[in-house]
Amino acid sequence: MAANSSATHGRQIIKHLGQSKGRALTLREAAIIGVGRAPVKSGSGKSVTELFMEAAIEAINDAGVSRLDGIYVGNMMSGFLQHQEHLGSMMATALGREGVPAYKVEGACASGGVAVNAGVKAVLSGLEEIVLVGGVEKMSGYSTPEVTKGLMMAEDRPRVGATGVSFVGLNAMIARAYMHKYQVPHEAIAGFPVLCHKNALDNPKAQFHKNITVDDVLKSPLVADPLRLFDCSGIGDGAAAVILAPLDTARKFTDTPVRVAASTVATDALSLYQRPDVTVFEASRTASQRAYTAAHLKPADISVLEVHDAFSVLGIMALEDLGFARKGEGSMLVKDGACERDGRLPTNTFGGLKARGHPVGASGVYQVAELALQLSNKADKCQVPNPSAGLSQSVGGIGGTIAVHILERME
Amino acid sequence: MTNPVEIKGVTCSKCHWSDVFPAPICPRCYGPTTDTTFPGHGRIASFTIIHNPPLGFEKESPYTVALVDIQDGPRVMARVKTAQEELRIGQVVKLVSSSNGLLEFGA
Numbered sequence: 001m002a003a004n005s006s007a008t009h010g011r012q013i014i015k016h017l018g019q020s021k022g023r024a025l026t027l028r029e030a031a032i033i034g035v036g037r038a039p040v041k042s043g044s045g046k047s048v049t050e051l052f053m054e055a056a057i058e059a060i061n062d063a064g065v066s067r068l069d070g071i072y073v074g075n076m077m078s079g080f081l082q083h084q085e086h087l088g089s090m091m092a093t094a095l096g097r098e099g100v101p102a103y104k105v106e107g108a109c110a111s112g113g114v115a116v117n118a119g120v121k122a123v124l125s126g127l128e129e130i131v132l133v134g135g136v137e138k139m140s141g142y143s144t145p146e147v148t149k150g151l152m153m154a155e156d157r158p159r160v161g162a163t164g165v166s167f168v169g170l171n172a173m174i175a176r177a178y179m180h181k182y183q184v185p186h187e188a189i190a191g192f193p194v195l196c197h198k199n200a201l202d203n204p205k206a207q208f209h210k211n212i213t214v215d216d217v218l219k220s221p222l223v224a225d226p227l228r229l230f231d232c233s234g235i236g237d238g239a240a241a242v243i244l245a246p247l248d249t250a251r252k253f254t255d256t257p258v259r260v261a262a263s264t265v266a267t268d269a270l271s272l273y274q275r276p277d278v279t280v281f282e283a284s285r286t287a288s289q290r291a292y293t294a295a296h297l298k299p300a301d302i303s304v305l306e307v308h309d310a311f312s313v314l315g316i317m318a319l320e321d322l323g324f325a326r327k328g329e330g331s332m333l334v335k336d337g338a339c340e341r342d343g344r345l346p347t348n349t350f351g352g353l354k355a356r357g358h359p360v361g362a363s364g365v366y367q368v369a370e371l372a373l374q375l376s377n378k379a380d381k382c383q384v385p386n387p388s389a390g391l392s393q394s395v396g397g398i399g400g401t402i403a404v405h406i407l408e409r410m411e
Numbered sequence: 412m413t414n415p416v417e418i419k420g421v422t423c424s425k426c427h428w429s430d431v432f433p434a435p436i437c438p439r440c441y442g443p444t445t446d447t448t449f450p451g452h453g454r455i456a457s458f459t460i461i462h463n464p465p466l467g468f469e470k471e472s473p474y475t476v477a478l479v480d481i482q483d484g485p486r487v488m489a490r491v492k493t494a495q496e497e498l499r500i501g502q503v504v505k506l507v508s509s510s511n512g513l514l515e516f517g518a
Contacts, residue, residue: 149466159432160488162513164461164468165476172459173478180457180500225460225473225495273478273488278457 030123031250031257032242032407034063035369040207040238040357042140048078048087049094051239052136055362056095059132059241059369063253069128071095071102074115074135075361078104080150081142091134101128108154109310111135112364113265113394113403116242120263123244134241135365147235151360154397156271168232168311170272170398172224175313178279179226182328184316186226190217191334192315193230193354199341200351202381207236207357217312231312238359240366250410256376261295261389262406264288270400281399284321288393288404292323295389295406299323302406303387304374305339305347306367308395309354318393319347322404346384349374364394368405375409417448418481418506418514429485431514449484451506453516456480460495479504479516489514 036058038044038051046054052073060068073087084090088102107114112135119133139147151167179186194214200206212230220229243253250257266286269275275282292298299322307322309315319330324345333339339347350356350370353363371390373379387409394403422429425442429449437444458477461468468474475491475498491504492515504516 143466144463145466145469148463152465159512162511163476163488163490164464164471164474165459165488166461166463166465168463169459169461169476173457173476176459176500177457177478222460222462224462227459271488273486276486278478 028124028126029247030120030244030260031247032260032368032372033245033250033253033257034059034065034243035372036062036241037205037366037369038239039205040236040359042207042234042236044140044237046138046237048082048084048136048138049090051138051237052091052134053094055136055239055241056091056132056134059243063243065130065243065253067130068097068100068132070119070122070131071097071100072115072119072131072133073102073104074112074133074365075104075137076106076108076111077137077139077150077153077360080153082138107401107403108396109308109360110364110394110396110401110403111361112240112366113392113405114364114396114401116365116368116405117263117265117403119244120260123246129246129249131244132241133244133365134239135362136239137359137361138237139235139359140237144235154400160271160273166224168227169224171311171313172227173272174278175311176226178313178317181279184328184331186218187214188331188335189312189316190214190231191331192309192312193217195334195339196309196348196352196354199349199382200355203350203356206351206355207234208351208355227311233310233353233358236357236359238357238362238366240362240369242365242369242372256378257410258372258375259408259410260405261297261408262291262404264290264294265401265403266290267401268399270397272398279317280327281317281321281395281402283399283402284318284393287402288322291391291404291406295408297389297406302345302389302391304349304371304384304390305345306349306371306390306392307347307352308363308393309348309352310358310395314395315348315352322391322393341382341384349379349382349384364392364403367392367394368407371405371407375407416451416506418451418484418509420447420449420484421445422447431485431487450482452503453479453481453484455491455498455500455502455504456486457500458491458498477516487514489516492517
């Protein structure tokens, strides 16, 4: 029955487009009607399926939906770490939704953001109405060298794997080039993880509940020079989920739907050595410019921001590449307090990747879920005052894939 | 030990794109590529010293990985053997060895 109604709706849209000669086409829009988040933990003791179900069931109950027309599972490393693929069918089975089309979506550390994009496209197409997007990753319980090797699957391993570079090492080369080119000291970049740890104190589902100082960052052990332990997000298990629906039906399910104003993905050269300038993520610029155009918004209209601070320098670069600061000046926003929850650009309000945690394939969904909570005034102690529009940026690999979402509060 | 003075690679006959890895077709203009050699020296664009290595590299740690801009050639990711305290961006390094796709540079 669900499939029939979707197909009918699809035909109606095609018919509508066919009749709209010379007029601006009005496509269907998508909304978020429910969210779910498992707490991020190292050593959760939970399986990939258990983590996913925890977030998915919370989102399904939050939306109050009984039917699902599609399931999208963002995940990067289940094949490598758990020797388990076929997560689409696996999660459909776990949720008792055999028959529903289900997909694993992989875009390295942006898997979650790309999965949300896939789910949004399904709703916009008219082929699916009620869509579950979940991101999940289980990273703890394995040796650090093993996880480090797994993360390198996001680079061009046949070409650069023999150098022994680690994923942190790639970001360390970005950090060194950035600090050199713009004469920004490590102290300035270290302000980003300090901000995230402070924000995470109010998020009961964050991995870390501990204030840190710039000095703590600069005195933590070197992982890949110049990046130190507290410059880097940790290893953890987690899952987050959102339920998407057509905007025009969203109020049937919730009084506080959040409009998906833009959902974009852009790619760039896969390997760091293929980039002429490693101090910028071109895919961030491309994806965000497309998103601002689609949403009819500009950076100044964004009132809450979630960026992919897997490493301190990436948080700073994101502020620049997404249009909030000029190159080399991102750290000034953090220093000036603009990124605090009571500042003019509240950023990583639940702790970001650094302190909420970065279960890689889940992070992009956590970001979107957290923005949805902010825009529906359900963020509890993490709430920022009356945000109207939020933007999230999810980075895959070393910027080879970047997903951007802009969400808006409904009037 | 041999002391290679040149780096093998490919260059596009039409648009002059180049790389040190084999590529029969140029990814920029889809034109044919030809085998070529680049000078065995370049400048460090950035570098890192790996303290927490991936599986299989534990015994070599700490070691230096760098982006090197080959003179009149492409950028590569390579090992650098120079003493770590002497490393800096812009420094000239020379090819020391090349085997199984891994380039190693030194002062």
